[in-house]
Amino acid sequence: MFIFPKFLLQHLGILFGYIFNIGLSLIFLNMAITSIFEKDYESFIFSLIVGIPLSAWTIYLIRSGYSEHKEQEEQKKS
Numbered sequence: 001m002f003i004f005p006k007f008l009l010q011h012l013g014i015l016f017g018y019i020f021n022i023g024l025s026l027i028f029l030n031m032a033i034t035s036i037f038e039k040d041y042e043s044f045i046f047s048l049i050v051g052i053p054l055s056a057w058t059i060y061l062i063r064s065g066y067s068e069h070k071e072q073e074e075q076k077k078s
Contacts, residue, residue, distance in 0.1 A: 017061070018062065021054070021057065022058055024054055025055040025058050028047045028050055028055075029051060029055075031043065
């Protein structure tokens with residue numbers, strides 16, 4: 001029986017999370033742009049209310065993951 005290594009599962013989960021969050025952010029950005037052209041302002045407000053915090057959360061996750069990786073690399077060097 002094959003068991004996935006913990007390292008591989010962790011990194012696949014992180015990769016899926018990044019792709020999922022970035023994809024959702026792009027969907028809400030597309031929804032906001034489309035609703036402006038269709039003059040559907042209710043949909044535009046909804047996409048901003050949901051899309052901006054989601055985009056901010058995605059940026060936070062990517063930056064914190066990068067800084068954590070950078071700290072681990074510095075610890076390995078010393």
